[in-house]
Amino acid sequence: MKDNNNKSVKRELTRAALVRATHELVLARGHEKISIQDITTAANVGLGTFYNYFDSKQGAFEAVLDQIRGQFYATLHGLRSPLRDPATRLAVTLQFYFTQIQDNQAWNDFVRFAGPEDPYLLSSDSDPLLADIQLGAGGRFKVDDPVLTHNLILGLVRHVSQEIRRGQLSRKAMTETTRHILRMLGLPDQAAKALTQSSWPLPPVAVTRRIEPDSAKMRA
Numbered sequence: 001m002k003d004n005n006n007k008s009v010k011r012e013l014t015r016a017a018l019v020r021a022t023h024e025l026v027l028a029r030g031h032e033k034i035s036i037q038d039i040t041t042a043a044n045v046g047l048g049t050f051y052n053y054f055d056s057k058q059g060a061f062e063a064v065l066d067q068i069r070g071q072f073y074a075t076l077h078g079l080r081s082p083l084r085d086p087a088t089r090l091a092v093t094l095q096f097y098f099t100q101i102q103d104n105q106a107w108n109d110f111v112r113f114a115g116p117e118d119p120y121l122l123s124s125d126s127d128p129l130l131a132d133i134q135l136g137a138g139g140r141f142k143v144d145d146p147v148l149t150h151n152l153i154l155g156l157v158r159h160v161s162q163e164i165r166r167g168q169l170s171r172k173a174m175t176e177t178t179r180h181i182l183r184m185l186g187l188p189d190q191a192a193k194a195l196t197q198s199s200w201p202l203p204p205v206a207v208t209r210r211i212e213p214d215s216a217k218m219r220a
Contacts, residue, residue: 017043086136098174142186
């Protein structure tokens with residue numbers, strides 16, 4: 001049993017080293033300029049070891065994205081847990097989404113250098129926004145199709161975020177969009193305004209320092 005535990009820990013450490021090396025190399029060079037051998041060299045493991053964990057270089061990129069997304073949802077869960085009203089939870093979640101999409105340096109740096117198809121895809125199949133819409137449907141919210149409504153909201157969030165980045169909208173658009181979405185869900189304007197003006201304790205977005213891979217490990 002002890003040997004199995006030791007092997008499990010070793011596997012977790014090796015995978016973590018590969019993910020960390022991938023993250024650092026992408027930030028240093030961009031995804032097109034690194035090879036699997038570069039990753040294994042930086043992680044200090046053999047080339048064949050890589051394929052025990054990932055089928056391709058893209059698989060390693062996705063593991064980094066999953067790690068960042070996991071941190072995103074862990075923080076969001078802590079914010080949402082004390083809240084019971086679906087409208088309040090949705091407002092807090094939207095404001096958190098907007099802030100992270102705009103200011104999460106770890107996410108934005110990586111997607112800029114890794115080039116995923118959707119750079120704003122912080123959402124997942126178990127998106128809490130969908131849970132809020134489903135919880136409030138027929139009561140707090142006037143919604144016929146929660147899934148369609150959820151997809152429309154995500155599309156709006158991405159569009160507004162892109163327009164803010166391009167300088168076409170001010171950051172005030174984040175609050176205004178949240179208010180518009182709440183009204184779209186059937187909340188009176190006064191209630192939507194009150195929810196978006198409340199001072200919810202959103203945590204500051206951590207500013208990450210770009211880590212340059214160790215030059216000795218970078219040599220092929």
